[in-house]
Amino acid sequence: MVAPTNTRICHFYRQKRCRKGANCPFLHDEPASAQLVTTSARPPACMFWQSGTCTKGADCAFTHDPASTSSSNSAHTSRPECMYHLQGKCRHGEACSFAHSTPTLPIKPPTNRHPLLQVPAISKEQPKTTASRCALQHVTSIIQHTQTSNDIQKITELPQRQGVSQNIVQETEESRDAESHRDLVWHAIPGSHVQVRFGDGAVVEDVMTAFDSTRIALSKLPPDASEETIRSLVNSFGRVEDITLFEPDAGNESAPARAIVEFDSCLSALNAATALNELAVTSSLGVTSICAASVLARAGERGVASLRSNSIRLSWYAPSRLAYAHYAAIMHAKAAAKRLDKRTFDNREVAAKFQKPTWNQHTSFTVVLSNIPLSADSLHLSRFAGATDVTLGRPTYDEYRAILMLRQILSTQFGDLESLETQATRPGATKLKALARFSSPTAAEEASAALHNKQQSFLGNGPLWIERIYSIKYTASRAQFLAQRHDLELLQAEDRGDYAVKLRIYDVDANNDPVDPVTIRVYSSEPKALGKLKVVVENLLAGERWTDESGAGVWDACFAGVDGEELLAAANATGNGYARRDVHRRSIHLYGSQEGQAFLRLYLWHELESLRSRRQQLKVDKAMMRRLVTGGFARIQDVFGIENVTFNVAARTLEVRSDDVDQNTIQQILDSSSVPALDLAVAAAECPICFCQVSKPVTLLCGHVYCATCIRDHYMASAARGDTFPVVCLGEDGTCGVPIPRMDLQRLLKPDDEAAMMRSSFLAYIRARPNEFKYCPTPDCPELYRPTAEGTVFQCPSCLSKVCPACHAEFHEGSSCAEYREAKAGLGGDESFRLWKQKNSVQPCPGCGMHLEKISGCNHVVCAACKTHMCWKCMGVFAATDIYGHMKAAHSGIFD
Known part of the structure; x- marks a missing residue:
């Protein structure tokens, strides 16, 4: 057992994480004062x-x-x-x-x-x-x-x-x-670290992203800070659930104090961390310190943006040998030393030095030649030196064994070494180079500090030089890479002047077999130059968003389903580029040459129009409603196919995808079935869906009664895949509007339908708040984050990308947010979208910020995302009952 060598209490022992046991140099006994x-x-x-x-x-x-x-x-x-x-x-x-x-x-x-x-x-x-x-x-x-x-x-x-x-x-x-x-429950969104709390009607009550937390960490507090001091700081931001204060260690009472504060909501924690960071805090005894505050993220990483690299470039002298050129006369040897010094032999610059003879030496005078390549032979070298004879010395070191030794040192002394790649050099180069990549920036920093400019015995006592390399990794599906291969190879071969900015493509494995996805790395020792190439690569990999002639993005609901997946697969099979859907952002992105993208636009547009022309939406009246919910809908599915018929009970619509269908066709199918017609004279308790006497009643909290089949198999099934929330009672001809309690929804919905409803409600909630939540910029990544001020970086727990939550892009290594936006603007950036908005009079919704375009009609506009009623003329927000009076009084009418 090792006696403790320090009087301080072991920090890890307090947290019950110390793994050293009796060998720990710190105390494991708590003092009398906790x-x-x-x-x-x-x-x-x-x-x-x-x-x-x-x-x-x-x-x-x-x-x-x-x-x-x-x-x-x-x-x-x-x-x-x-x-x-x-x-x-x-x-x-x-x-x-x-x-x-x-x-x-x-x-x-x-x-x-x-x-x-x-x-x-x-x-x-x-x-x-x-x-x-x-x-x-x-x-x-x-x-x-x-x-x-x-x-x-x-x-x-x-x-x-x-x-x-x-x-x-x-x-x-x-x-x-x-x-x-x-009794509200947090639901995890499948495939992500997002948690959502739902209330009655499946409406979203709160959202917690991977980077959100109800806890914040406070550091650099005054040493004598008390719990009352902390509570006075945080009480104004929301309900405080708990405060844990860590006093300075014994013997170091002047050290800053730390605390962890837990709130009842993640929004309160975020507001508190933002407001308290770098705030001057004064204790009850008058001691003032500048506080540091940060949110303790639940998943991923959240911290201050800093430029750290996990890669280093190593260089050292290439192996060489000495050669001894012999001359008959001393005058010839001295002349040869002057003549041969700094001359090139086999693409190497030779150093020549006359070797001072001994006092009794009268013949065979020697010139020592250094930096001679290992491939040199004595005959060739004799002719080069004009010597009577040449003796070759041993190599300074063995290159193969040196690489093995270097790999062993890096992997065993500084952490996990992901790769060590030797780099090609020009013929006759005096230095060899390699690129080492570690699993963490800390390992790279430690290796650089320990080995740089230090002599190494395995290199013949030559020095090893280390240079920090900043690199960024991208991945692309093999289909996307093949479509963009030509453009990427042009970037790879481009000469970028003095800056050693490189782009490497890893599309095959060690056995030369194709890999999917393909990895693309951009690296440099100069952060500024790296940032410029980063923007170019990211714009290329983002592809071209598919827009129509007016500049608006093209999207259809079919792209989110099987039909859209098959349509895109057929387009990609033509070999004219690559088309990818982004369901979260409801957009289609095209990759490849300009000619290939033009072909994909025409092909997709033609097929989409064909799908839309076959889609017919019919209004459902009371008489048809009863027939549909009592067996007629199943009959229609048999005729047109289950995948081609959609029944929206709440909206009273029936959508059928077919080349030849109308109201009469549906009516004929219903008439040919054995479903009885609705007797409008029935005055008994009516089901709000089928409008007939209730069968197997289901009573909601508001008192309205439904047929069990109607509410379960039709209303709940259609509401689960809709986009209107909360889900409300349809009683009193649709005017009841009371949200259906969450426990009733769980009782009425099948597990798959409940999951679908929760996801639909969540997506509708996020779409209605484009300024509050953003998706991770990696394509198809489901993680969300809340925008924050400049100087913060998130690491996504799903795709592991580093995200700048101020620029809404991958973290721009080596560039500030302003520099990144300037570089992006220089390449076009969002300028085309801004010009299109200006040309088409597109304005952001004052409620949620979503961009709206009014094509025709009066100036009363309702946002499809957040349902805000606004005056298009002045963009003022009004109640639905007041807006027409405002337009007449303020704008002399409801039209332009």
């Missing part, structure tokens, strides 16, 4: 230890003292109860900042009966809320296992749980409503 200050004065009793299930033993952060059972009341009352634990959904477990105490019920037994005999009476009526059911089950379990009056007394003394009704049996409707609104 360094970690939290909001509770004493750890609460371990509820798992009390139930005999705790597995952490002495490492448990909670009290295992038998006396703690009776004293846990006071410990628990110092912290509020965890609302999510009450609901059985807390994900933090023992690490939760809120109390997880055992629930209790106020049992008041009559004087003539034992308290335990009251349990059956309590359980006759089951509570309706999740929290109450869990509490009742837990308490019943405790009572059933209690054998003594002392245990019964302990039950009655358990701390009352916050949020649980004093009498579970007599729960009111108001408490059930409050519970249903509070």
Whole structure:
């Protein structure tokens, strides 16, 4: 065992992460005065230890003292109860900042009966809320296992749980409503790290991206900062759930303090981190420090933008040998040394030096020739030197063994070495070069500091020079690469002057087999030059967005489905370039030569028009509605095919894709079926969908009754794939409008339909907020982020790309945001889009920022994304009932 050599407490031991055990040079014993200050004065009793299930033993952060059972009341009352634990959904477990105490019920037994005999009476009526059911089950379990009056007394003394009704049996409707609104669940969006919280009607309540968090880290605080100081800083940004203050280590009381603050929402945390960063903070004793604040991201990486590289370029002298040229006379040798010095032999510059003879030497005088290539032979060299004889010395080192040794040193001493590639040199070059790539910038920095300009024995005691290389990696599908191969190879061969900016393409593996995707790397030792080429490569790889004659992007809903996938595959099979869909941004991108892109535009437009011409949308009246939902829709699917028929119950529309279909055709199909016509004289309770007497009733919270088949198989199925939210009751001829409770949606929807509805609601929510959320710039990457100020960089947890959340592009290594935008503007950038907006009078929605184009009609415009009602003349926002009065009063009419 190694005795501690330092009086400081081990930082990792505090976090229970120290792996050195007894060999750690720092102390593993906490001092008498605790360094970690939290909001509770004493750890609460371990509820798992009390139930005999705790597995952490002495490492448990909670009290295992038998006396703690009776004293846990006071410990628990110092912290509020965890609302999510009450609901059985807390994900933090023992690490939760809120109390997880055992629930209790106020049992008041009559004087003539034992308290335990009251349990059956309590359980006759089951509570309706999740929290109450869990509490009742837990308490019943405790009572059933209690054998003594002392245990019964302990039950009655358990701390009352916050949020649980004093009498579970007599729960009111108001408490059930409050519970249903509070019981919101975070849903993970498949394929991404985004989490969404949904409410009634499947409406989005909140979105948490991978870079969002409810926690922020505060550092560089005054050494004497207290919890009250922290709370005064953060209270104004939202509800604070917890504050953990880390005081300076013992013996270093002047060091800045640190703290972690947890809010109830990620937006509060983001606002607090933005406002508190670089803010002057003064403690109660008058000590002032400049605070640093940052969000603790849930996934990926979020930090200050800095230029760091995980690549280095190594160079060293090429192996050579010495040669000894012999001359008969001393005067000839001295003349040869002057003549041969700095002359070129086999593309190498030779150094020649006369070797001073010994005092009794009278014949065979020598000139030492250095930097002689290994391939030189004595006969050729004798003629070059004009010598009577030449003796060749040993090589300075073995090149093959030197490369092996260099690889071993880099991989074993500085971390994970991803690759070491030797670079081609011109014939006769005096130096050899290689490019080493590590898994982290830290490893590259350590290797550079340790090896640069240091003599290495395996290089014949020659020096090794290291230069930092900044590189950026791109990937493209093989289909896209083949379409753009010519343009990429032109960039690769382009001469960029003095700057060593290189572009390399890795389209085959070590066995020379094609790879998919293809990797493209851009690297340089000069960050500015790298940034310029980066913009060029990114614009090339982004392709050309498919637009129509007016400059508007071409998109159709079919491109998001199987039909669009097959259409693009057929276009790509022609060999005239490559077309790719971006479902998130609803756009088509074209790659290849200008002629190839022109062909793809014509081909796709012709096929799209053919698809659109076969798509007919029919309005559904009451009589047709009943026939459709009672078997007629299945008959129509049999005639036209399931994939060619879409029934939107809420919008009362039927869409059929066929060359020859109209209202009469549909009516004939329904008449030929065995479905009875609607008797409009029926006055019994009507289903809001089929308008006939309810069959197998399903009652919603608002009181309207539906046929089980109508609401499940038709309304829910069509709403799950729609884009109108919240999903509301259709009662009272569609005027009810009460959002369907989330629990009812779960009960009515099939699992696949529920997932589809949640995703549709989420996508509609994001589309309506283009300024609040942005997609990762990598094509088809599903991750979202919130725009932030300049100087921040995100690393996407899905595609691992570095993103600049201010420029909404991949992080521009070596360039500021202003320099990047200037470089992009010089290549055209978004200038064409700006000119098109100006020419076509396109304006951003004042509600969500989405660009709108008014082709005809009056100046009352409704945004399709956020449903904002606006006056197109002045872009003012008004209620739907007030906008016409405004246009007449302010603009003398509703038209231009």
